[in-house]
Amino acid sequence: MSQPPGGSPTGRAATPARPATAAGSSPRRPTDAVGASDRRHSRPASAAVYRRRRLVVLVGLLLVVGLVLAFLAWGWPGFARADAAADPEPTVTVTADPPTPTLEPAARTGTTAFATALPDTVLDLVLRSDSATDAWTAARALEAYQLVYADGDGADATTVTVVAGQWPTVAEAETAAQDLVTAAGEPTDTGDVEVAGEVAGTYAVTPGADGQATVTWRNGTAVLQATGPVDVVTDVYEAFPL
Known part of the structure; x- marks a missing residue:
């Protein structure tokens, strides 16, 4: 049997020989092979x-x-x-001590409970005279007193005169107070008199001549009327205990 030239004894085509690699070198791996690593980014910071x-x-x-x-x-x-x-700087309010009277009060003449309830001093004014009066007898007052308060002796002293009376009932006292306000003239200020948060009467301030004024007020069955300098008499009313 004849054999083709260069043929294989088995009849298969000869396998082409692989190119030889340099001694001691390993096969080169493609850079895009799966699992290939890029060592340029593997170094820690x-x-x-x-x-x-x-x-x-x-x-x-x-x-x-x-x-x-x-x-x-x-x-x-x-x-x-x-x-x-x-x-802003804080505002400091200084409250002055109440004025202290420098005179001795006059001896009292009335002995009833109403008479002894009238004060010896009001603010810096001291009782200089105390006498019973019948000025309100026609208005059915049970008793009435005229009290003169002053801060000193002589013509230069500040003086306030208070007339205080007691009536049998609140209704009679209210009528008497209204008559006194009407007789004094047109009031410039009116309001309620409160005792322990309850309204016990009314007050009225009536201006007078030569810087004088009159304050008329009622407290229950008591009626009072104070006359004196306009800048003092309202303070006397506010400080008066009745």
């Missing part, structure tokens, strides 16, 4: 890189804080501006 990153973050935070403080100082509320309003 150094400590210096971390320090630089932290420094950048710190500088950024300081810059943000500085901008916020600058806005608060020069923008709103603007406490660093020259035209920023300063906090």
